[in-house]
Every structure is written in C-alpha cells, then in structure tokens.
Amino acid sequence: MEIRAEQGDIVQQKVDAIIVNLFEGVESPGGATGAVDQALDGAISQVIKDGGCRGKDGEFTLIHTLGKLPAPRVVVAGLGKQEDFTLDKVRNIAAGAARFLRTARCVSGATITHGAGIGGLDPRDCAQALTEGTLLGLYTFDRHKKPKDDAVELEQLTVVESDDSRLDAVRRGVDRGTVLGEAANFARDLANEPGNKLTPTDLAERARAMASDAGLECEVYDQPWMEEQGMGALLSVAAGSQQPPKFIVLRYHGGGSSHLGFVGKGITFDTGGISIKPAAGMEHMKGDMSGAAAVIAAMGAIARLKPEIDVTMCVPATENMPGGNATKPGDVVTAMTGKTIEVINTDAEGRLILSDGLGYVNALKPDALVDVATLTGAISIALGDVAMGAMGNSDALYDRLQRAAEAAGEKVWQLPMYDEYKEQIKSNVADMKNTGGRNAGSITAAMLLQEFVDDTPWIHIDMAGVDVYDKVKGTTVKGASGIPVRTLVHLAFILADDPL
Ligand code: BES
Ligand code: MN
Ligand code: ZN
Numbered sequence: 001m002e003i004r005a006e007q008g009d010i011v012q013q014k015v016d017a018i019i020v021n022l023f024e025g026v027e028s029p030g031g032a033t034g035a036v037d038q039a040l041d042g043a044i045s046q047v048i049k050d051g052g053c054r055g056k057d058g059e060f061t062l063i064h065t066l067g068k069l070p071a072p073r074v075v076v077a078g079l080g081k082q083e084d085f086t087l088d089k090v091r092n093i094a095a096g097a098a099r100f101l102r103t104a105r106c107v108s109g110a111t112i113t114h115g116a117g118i119g120g121l122d123p124r125d126c127a128q129a130l131t132e133g134t135l136l137g138l139y140t141f142d143r144h145k146k147p148k149d150d151a152v153e154l155e156q157l158t159v160v161e162s163d164d165s166r167l168d169a170v171r172r173g174v175d176r177g178t179v180l181g182e183a184a185n186f187a188r189d190l191a192n193e194p195g196n197k198l199t200p201t202d203l204a205e206r207a208r209a210m211a212s213d214a215g216l217e218c219e220v221y222d223q224p225w226m227e228e229q230g231m232g233a234l235l236s237v238a239a240g241s242q243q244p245p246k247f248i249v250l251r252y253h254g255g256g257s258s259h260l261g262f263v264g265k266g267i268t269f270d271t272g273g274i275s276i277k278p279a280a281g282m283e284h285m286k287g288d289m290s291g292a293a294a295v296i297a298a299m300g301a302i303a304r305l306k307p308e309i310d311v312t313m314c315v316p317a318t319e320n321m322p323g324g325n326a327t328k329p330g331d332v333v334t335a336m337t338g339k340t341i342e343v344i345n346t347d348a349e350g351r352l353i354l355s356d357g358l359g360y361v362n363a364l365k366p367d368a369l370v371d372v373a374t375l376t377g378a379i380s381i382a383l384g385d386v387a388m389g390a391m392g393n394s395d396a397l398y399d400r401l402q403r404a405a406e407a408a409g410e411k412v413w414q415l416p417m418y419d420e421y422k423e424q425i426k427s428n429v430a431d432m433k434n435t436g437g438r439n440a441g442s443i444t445a446a447m448l449l450q451e452f453v454d455d456t457p458w459i460h461i462d463m464a465g466v467d468v469y470d471k472v473k474g475t476t477v478k479g480a481s482g483i484p485v486r487t488l489v490h491l492a493f494i495l496a497d498d499p500l
Contacts, residue, residue, distance in 0.1 A: 016106035092474030095137020131177025183301035184482030191480035195269030240326025256308035261366035265373035266292035266317030273346030378441030380465035392459035404490035
C-alpha cells in the first residue's frame with residue numbers, strides 16, 4: 001500500500017474511486033464535494049434529497065459516475081456532526097473508506113483530506129490522521145493462510161490537495177502518518193504471530209532486522225549474560241521453557257539533553273507455568289508480548305522521525321511454561337537489583353521479568369522510564385477494552401503521557417499508587433511477593449514494579465484490556481491492536497519539547 005500527496009483537482013483523478021465527504025445535515029455540498037457534485041450534474045445532491053446519503057459518521061455512499069468523470073466511482077464518506085468532528089474521526093473514517101474501496105475491488109483511489117476544508121483542522125494533522133487511519137484500517141494478518149486467487153488489494157491512495165501552498169504540509173503529514181501507521185502494523189504483525197512462530201529467539205531476530213533497516217543500535221543477550229547480570233527473576237520464568245530466553249536492547253541517539261527508557265513485556269507465550277491457566281482462551285496468550293512489540297515498533301518509528309532525545313529500550317523475552325525445572329509456588333528468586341521476590345503464583349510472571357528489565361534500564365539513570373505490558377486481567381475489569389491503565393510515581397510524566405495518547409487517538413487512564421497497597425505484597429520470607437490478592441490487582445502489580453525504579457520518573461502501562469480486538473470498527477481490526485505504539489512515539493517528541 002502506497003499513500004502519496006499530490007497537488008491537483010479531485011474531479012480529474014484517473015483512479016478506480018475518488019473519495020469526498022459530507023457533514024451530517026448538509027443538503028447542498030460545497031468545496032471539493034460540491035465540485036464533484038457539479039461534475040455529476042447534481043447526482044450527490046439528488047442522492048441526499050432521496051435520503052440515500054445523510055452524512056452520518058461511518059456511512060459510505062457509492063455513486064457510479066457513468067462516464068461523467070475520469071474515475072468510475074465516487075464514494076461519499078459521512079463525517080457525522082460538524083461540532084463533534086475531531087482528528088480521531090478522520091482516522092476512523094479513513095480506515096472505513098479504505099476498506100470500503102477494497103470491498104468494492106478498487107486497486108487505486110484518490111481522496112481529499114477530510115477535515116482540512118470546512119472541518120477547519122490543520123491540513124498536516126489531517127493528512128497524518130488520514131494516512132494512519134488508512135494503513136491501520138486495511139491491516140490484515142493472513143501470512144499463514146493460502147492466498148485467495150481473486151483477492152484484490154487497494155494498492156495506491158493519492159491525497160489530493162488543490163491549494164499549492166498547503167501541499168508541503170499535507171506531504172509532511174502523509175510521511176509521518178506512513179511511519180506511524182506502519183509502525184503500529186509492525187507491532188500487530190509481531191503480536192499476532194503464534195507462539196510457535198515467534199519464540200524469544202524469533203522476536204530478537206525480528207527486532208534485529210528492523211533495527212538494521214532503521215539504523216538503531218541492537219544488542220541481543222543470552223542466558224549466560226543474564227546470569228552474570230544476576231537477573232534471577234527473569235531466569236526463574238525462563239526455567240520451565242525449552243526455548244532460550246533473550247534480552248533485547250535497542251538504542252536510539254537523537255541528541256538533546258533528555259534520555260528516555262522503554263521496557264516491554266516479552267512473554268512469547270504465557271501458559272501460567274506451574275500455576276497453569278485454564279484451557280479456554282489460552283491461545284490469546286500468544287499476545288503476551290504485545291508490550292514488547294509496542295516498544296520495539298515505537299523505536300523503529302522514532303529512528304525514522306528523529307526526535308532530539310536519546311532512547312534506550314529493553315525487552316526481557318521468554319516463554320512461561322510448566323516443566324521439570326520450572327519455578328514452583330513458594331520459590332524465592334533474586335532480581336538483578338538484589339531484592340528478593342517470593343513467587344506465590346507462577347502466572348504472575350510479567351512483573352518478574354519486568355523487575356529485571358526495569359532494573360537494567362533504571363541503572364542507566366534515564367530522565368523518564370515507561371514500561372508497557374499485558375500485565376493483569378484485572379485492568380480489563382477496571383477499564384474494559386477502552387483505555388489502557390497507567391500507574392507510576394510522576395504526575396508530570398503522566399500528564400505528558402496523557403497528551404501523547406490524546407494526540408495518537410489512544411486512551412489511557414491513571415490508577416492510584418497509594419502506599420497502603422504495598423501491604424498486600426508483603427512476604428513472610430522475601431522482600432515482597434508476586435501477587436497481592438484479588439483486590440486492586442493491577443495496582444499491586446505496579447507496586448511490585450515500583451520497587452525496581454528508585455526515584456526515576458516512571459510510568460507503567462497495563463495494556464491487557466486493549467491488546468486484541470475481535471471486531472472491525474474504524475482503525476480497529478481483528479487481532480492485535482498495535483496500541484500504544486503511536487502514543488509512545490508522540491511521548492518521545494513531547495519529552496524532546498517538540499510535539500509532533
Ligand atoms: N498475561 C497475563 C495477563 C493477561 C490476562 C493478559 C488477560 C491479557 C489478557 C498475566 O501474566 C497474568 O497471568 N496475570 C494474572 C496475575 C495473577 C496471577 C496475580 C492475572 O491477571 O490473572
Ligand atoms: Mn501470566
Ligand atoms: Zn503474562
């Protein structure tokens with residue numbers, strides 16, 4: 001799929017379909033939609049009058065041009081009510097429009113930038129959102145399916161800007177949107193891959209290949225190195241698996257005065273270990289490296305968009321399996337920092353591997369540290385599949401994360417980290433235990449992580465509620481969501497004092 005910006009007249013585009021738009025309630029369209037309507041001798045206005053096109057959000061109306069235009073089809077995308085219009089609407093509408101064209105078996109399309117006209121939004125932001133939405137909306141994961149003989153893919157979309165003075169802005173938006181959309185889709189590719197096709201070794205190889213394309217420093221460390229570092233918490237999770245664990249490090253040098261750290265949970269499959277999970281739905285645990293996928297993919301986008309900041313990312317990667325050598329409930333393990341953890345439940349493995357990931361990056365004394373993990377089922381009880389949970393020790397960093405998420409059209413909400421919650425993870429035999437009971441399960445998990453970050457400004461993102469979807473709606477498709485890749489990239493720019 002290629003998206004490019006061009007100066008021109010939407011009416012004159014020689015493509016399989018052109019896309020124009022309509023706000024709800026508008027009876028005689030103006031702007032580009034009006035120009036197309038005129039070229040069609042009022043066909044769009046007529047369809048509006050007949051009630052066939054109402055401009056509702058999510059509505060797409062196909063009109064055949066029957067030789068009146070170079071393009072054989074016009075698609076009118078409904079934008080909903082003008083007062084409710086946002087950049088996120090642009091993303092979702094672009095996603096729906098792209099799928100509509102694909103279903104109509106169009107190989108090429110041309111579109112105006114929704115929102116930049118009477119929508120009144122910034123043309124660069126609109127072009128960026130349009131591009132992100134198109135790439136996210138068209139995503140499918142079918143590399144393990146036999147290709148269909150009659151499959152048609154939308155291969156090219158031209159974003160047409162009539163005003164020469166705005167073309168540069170639109171072009172910049174398309175370029176950024178391409179990087180961000182492709183990065184999110186790369187995270188989806190990693191997270192959708194089943195556990196037998198994406199072991200810790202495979203994940204490290206995929207990260208390494210991306211790093212060499214994008215120009216990132218990459219180091220992949222093996223078990224003997226983890227032993228030298230004293231990463232007993234990570235190794236205790238790996239103990240039950242036949243697959244060797246990997247510790248993946250990516251570094252980006254953007255200069256500037258700030259250093260950001262990322263840590264991603266890289267459990268390539270979570271059986272629960274000896275505290276084994278029930279069979280129903282266990283296949284979803286192939287996605288337990290979604291946090292790792294997000295930070296890896298975000299690093300790729302950061303390398304391409306070049307914020308003025310240094311970023312160090314690490315991913316502790318392992319399977320969580322039962323086995324003769326597996327960690328047992330009651331075992332005590334020692335993390336890299338020297339703190340000990342009593343393993344009450346081997347299914348609370350994410351916080352164990354993250355304690356060593358956080359310990360590693362924290363030792364580099366970054367100015368901000370963000371970890372991303374599918375950590376607890378409890379976060380879905382709290383926030384459902386709408387928002388990720390955030391917990392940490394810095395309101396200033398949370399505010400910036402909130403701004404980043406807003407810019408990305410992803411949602412995050414903070415849970416409190418009151419000292420009282422620490423009671424729940426007190427152990428009789430070790431410095432802490434790895435479960436804190438049913439109450440406040442996401443927070444007690446974060447309380448354990450906090451033990452490994454000192455006073456570094458830190459935020460933990462629990463994305464277990466938003467990692468996969470089983471529906472197609474706007475930018476959401478079935479399978480891995482690619483959240484929060486775009487938020488992380490925006491955050492890097494905000495921390496570099498240069499918001500995207
Ligand atoms: N990977 C799971 C969390 C999870 C659950 C992710 C559902 C995505 C969807 C995590 O390792 C886990 O098993 N957490 C346990 C912790 C409990 C044993 C304290 C949980 O949430 O049940
Ligand atoms: Mn688990
Ligand atoms: Zn897990």
